[in-house]
C-alpha cells in the first residue's frame with residue numbers, strides 16, 4: 001500500500017467514511033508536510049496547522065498531521081475555504097496550501113469516490129494544489145506549552161486562560177461578559 005492509501009485509510013477511519021473531502025484533504029496534508037520537510041502521518045512538535053474550513057477536508061488534515069486542538073497545534077479558522085496553512089514554529093517558515101479543484105467550476109460530478117481516489121493517488125500534488133509562501137504571526141499565548149496568562153473574570157468569576165480576556169477600567173473580563181456570548185443562560 002502506498003503512503004497515500006495508508007494515510008487515506010486512517011483519515012477515513014477517523015472521519016467515519018472516505019468521502020471526497022477526505023480524499024483531497026489527505027493529499028493536501030501530505031503535500032503540506034512534505035513541503036515543510038516533515039513526515040506525513042507522524043507527529044511533529046514544530047508544526048502548527050491552520051485549517052480554513054470546518055468540513056471533511058479538515059478531519060483529513062488533522063489525521064495526517066497529527067495536530068490537535070488540545071495541544072494547540074491545530075487552529076480552526078472559520079473562513080469556509082478549502083485551504084490550510086502549515087507553520088514551522090522553530091523557523092517561522094509557513095506555507096498556505098490551496099485546493100485548486102475545489103475552486104474549479106467544471107468538475108466531473110459523475111466521478112465515483114473509487115475513481116476519485118485512483119485519480120488523486122496518481123496525480124502529482126503540484127497539479128492539484130497551489131502553494132503560497134506566507135508569514136503568520138502567532139500570539140505567544142496561542143503556542144503549545146504552559147499557559148502564560150490565567151485571569152478570573154471580574155463579572156462572572158470564571159477563569160480565562162491564554163490571554164483571551166479583555167481589560168476595561170483596570171479589570172479583566174471574559175469575552176461573554178465583555179462583548180456578549182454565543183449562548184444565553186436560561187433561568188429556571
Ligand SMILES: [Zn+2]
Nearest residue numbers: 019021022056
Ligand atoms: Zn466527509
Ligand SMILES: [Zn+2]
Nearest residue numbers: 153156174177
Ligand atoms: Zn465573565
